Amino acid sequence: MSGDGEPGTREPYADRWLAVRSRILNSPALMNPVHWLTGRKRALAVAQAGVGIFWMMLFLLAPLLYIFTISFWQTGAAGTMVQEFTLENYYSVLLQDVSLTGFDVGNIYLLVLWQSLKFGIAVTAITLVLGYVPGYYLGRSDSRWLPVLLLLIILPFWVPLIVRYYAWMLVLGESGVLSWAIELLGFGSRNFLYNDLAVISGLVQVLLPFMILPIYNSVSKIEDSLLESAKTMGANPIRTFYEVSLPLSLPGVVAGCILVFILAVGSFLAPALLGGPGDQMIANLIERTFLQGQNWPLASAMSFVYLVVLFVMITAFNRFVSLDELFGEGS
């Protein structure tokens, strides 16, 4: 602001307006690269950014905002919504215990959320163990078959999720492959479906590529000369791995873990198809509250709490492994 702004007089007022205008025009926000571009180039840049922002607004932020809004609305008769503010939904989600036919089962939402997180952690841990070796191997490989091998990893994505889960049912089911193998060994036939392990194994099977690919990506960026120089300095293969390859592959591990964890916790089909009555996860609960319970405000509150919990967990994880540092440097 220009100093001599005398209120009441006309001229300084105009001066001040000019000063403010020039400050706005010279502000860092406007002095960005887009600002420097001219004519069609500038229009193109704005349009490109605009499309992305528009997409985000339309398909991510707008629905979220809508859900956030109706989570404070009241429920009317027969699934209608009453547009009046209430905290009732959040109260039920976070604090209200449910008693089913006389049994106090505690807060069902938090129980299911906890169950989902446990499943998520288990699935993440197992995919990490199973995915690291192939991811590492592919990342270090200079085989001419590499594109084919990578294609094989991506290939399952072409098959609809529901088909893959049904296929997994054929593996685990009473007349499935696993049961048949066990029968051959002299044990009776068994059904491996409809329990925690079925859900977890199904999720592992489906989500494994999400662990392998980021690890592959990180490992493939490690330069050969780093490993060779470690060797010339006296590090045997095991120490070379521990001192050089492993730390440099961590960005991929972290990315893989976050991807798999988010997808696993929020999975809907796996518990619905492979799980038993006690294996329902948060997505199933929200879905049922939305569609069967017809209680949109409550379901919205559930969704929002779930979102916040997930966000907090990922932020904590991020802090713990200092993700920014890992991604920021030479990865």
Next chain:
Amino acid sequence: MSYLEVETVTKRFDDLVAVDDVSFSAEEGEFLSLLGPSGCGKTTMLRMIAGLETPTTGEIRIRGEDVTDQPPYERDIGMMFQHYALFPHKTVGENVGFPLKMRGVGAEERREQVAEALEMVRLPDAIDRSPTELSGGQQQRVALARALVFEPDVLLLDEPLSALDRVLRQQMRVELERIQKEIGVTTVYVTHDQMEAFSLSDTVVVLEDGHLSQQGSPIDIYENPTSEFVGDFIGQSTKLTGTVTATEDRPVLETPGVHELRLPSSVDVNRGESEAVFLRAEKLDIRDQPSGHENAFPATIRVINYLGEKTVFYCDLEDGTEVIVSKQGFTNVDEYERGDEVYVVARPEDLVIARSVDDRAPQQVEGVR
């Protein structure tokens, strides 16, 4: 027995013979360069000494011990890579301490030795910094400290100066020489740069297309090339090929560009044979008149490059062959200009004729000098 011995080493990759029956040796404390154009096998040779590649046939010995099949981590080799290969996830101190850690040196002693090594390369304050924050020249110093901190038997350098700009390259070359002489480590240096090889080395090994072309001191290689390849590759020179015509007391070479090129009387050539002669740019002269000179042939100046310390003339002979004349401290550049008809003068005893060692008569070596 030499300190480092490479004996009849051959390396094949599928159909490609990268190194073909190469033998050389270095004494303790010697600075040896592997010099050659890219693809000549010099880096493969270095990697075999490091243990990163295994020779297909042949033997490599360090201090008399056969290390041919030893993995790199069991050899005592300090190697500096072309792009330094510093660990981005470790600090400078951890990088330099790495070989010590691998050798089980305790943390306390390690810190001391790391500090000492960084002192040696004049980077004592970088110990806690990340290598990614350092400039190219600083990274190189760290890499050198890391290769030397554990006092290896042999120091291997793979084109260490190639990634630096010209001024820094010169500084680092001097620095490298100082450090190498200071600690007296046996060093094998891979380069395609003749000046680097000559200024640093006791011995230069010239490789051509996988096989050893010549091994000797820089002077030996420059003055007495034993093959046409070395004569051509080393130094700035013009190659004239022709037929020997007279051999009474003075052999004469008949070439398309120069009709009578008198060779030194001591040179051992036979009439009617084809020979190649190299005219070193810095040993030629430019004159206005041919009188009083033995080998003075007419030429036209095409380009004059005034470079301060020297002036380089690119001249065309009668048949269009390009002759390069380089004059040190030439002050009367203004007297010449493009298109001038001049005479290029070559003293017969300054002509370089490539001769394999077996072919060269003893007195002839003197003659060429």
